[in-house]
Amino acid sequence: MAVPSDEHERTLAFAEIAFQQIRALRLPASPRNFEIWYQYGTGHSPGLNRAINDTLAEKGTLQEADIERIYKAYLSPNSATDRIDNVGSRMTAEITQVLATIDAATGSATHYSASLADASKKLQGASDNLGGDGLALRAVIERLIAGAKEMESSNRALEARLSASREEISQLQQSLAIARGESLTDPLTKLANRKFFDGEIERAIADAKAVCEPLALLMCDVDHFKTFNDRFGHLTGDQVLRLVAVSLKQIVKGQNIVARYGGEEFVIALPKTALGAAITVAEQIRRAVMSKELMKRSSGERLGHVTISIGVASLRPTDSPQSLIDRADACLYAAKRGGRNQVIGECDINAKGTALRAAAARIA
Secondary structure (H helix, E strand, O other), rough: OOOOOOOHHHHHHHHHHHHHHHHHHOOOOOOOHHHHHHHHHOOOHHHHHHHHHHHHHHHOOOOOHHHHHHHHHHHOOOHHHHEEEEEEEEHHHHHHHHHHHHHHHHHHHHHHHHHHHHHHHHHHHHHHHHOOHHHHHHHHHHHHHHHHHHHHHHHHHHHHHHHHHHHHHHHHHHHHHHHHHHEOOOOOOOOOOOHHHHHHHHHHHHHHHHOOOOOOEEEEEEHHHHHHHHHOHHHHHHHHHHHHHHHHHHOOOOOOEEEEEEEEEEEEEEEOOOOOOOOOOOEEEEEEEOOOEEEEEEEEEOOOOOOOOEEEEEEEOOHHHHHHHHHHHHHHHHHHHHOOEEEEEHHHHHOOOOHHHHHHHHHH
C-alpha cells in the first residue's frame, strides 16, 4: 500500500495497514496489537519488522505469546529503560577502569617526580665539582620535574571530571529506577498495575511449571462499585478502591503478586499455593474488606460496608496466563451471579452445573 506524503494521509495510511494486518491474521483489535502493526507499517523499527516477518515465515501466524514477546522486545517502555540502564552500567564500569588506570599513572608520576627531585638535590651538592655540566644537568632535571608535576596535575583534573561523571550516571540510574517503579505502579492504590502483573504472571507460571509446583490466581471485584460512584461521587469511589487495596496488602505478603487489574478489579497470584489454601486466603481477604466501614471524609457520614466477590483458579499443565485468568474470571462471574460477597473456586464451579455453564458462556 503506497503511503501519501501529506502527514494526515500518511498516518491514516499507517493505521489502515495496521487494521489490514489485524484482519488478515484474525487478531484481536486491541490497542497493543494496533501499536505493533502501526509500527510495522511505518518501518521505524527494523528489528520489530524482522521479528514479525521471521515468525510469520516460520508459523504462518502470530500467537499471543509471539505478540507478547515482540511487544516486550521492541515497544514496551520497560525494554527501553532496561537498555538505558545497561548502557549506564557499562559506562560506569568503563569509567571505573579508567580511574584505576589514572590513579596508577598519577602514583607513577608522583614517584617519578620525587625521584627527580632527589636527584636534583644530590646534583646541587655536587655542582661545584661538576661545573657547567652539573648546572646543565640540573636544568634538564628541573624541566623534567616540572613536566611530571604538570602531568600529575592533569591526571588529577581528569580524575575529578570522571568521578563527577560517574556520580552523575549513578544519579541518572537511580532516577531511571524510580521512573520504572512509577510506570509499574497504580497511582491511586499504590499496588502494582496491569503492566507489571502481565509480566510477573508469565514468569510465575513458567517457574511453577519448571518445578511442578502449584500456583493459584484470585480475581476480585468490588460489589456494587458503580452504586458508590453514582451515589457518593468519584472521590468516594476512589476511597473504596484504596480501602480494598489496604486489605489486600494486609493479607497478602511475601512473594505473592497483588495488582489492580483495571477499574474495580484486583488480581492476586499465589505461587506455591494449592487451590484449597488459595480459597482460604480469598476468604480472609473477603472478611477483611467487609469488616471495614466506609466513612465520608468531609462529613464523617457512615456509608456502610464494602464487599467483594472473588474467583479462584489453580494452574494446569497446559495453561497460558490468559487461560488461567479466564478460569479465575469465570469463577468470579459465578460469585457475582450467586449473590456477591462470596468466594467461588474451581471446585465449587465444577460442583454446580448451572454456575459452570453461566461462566463458560461468558468466556465464549
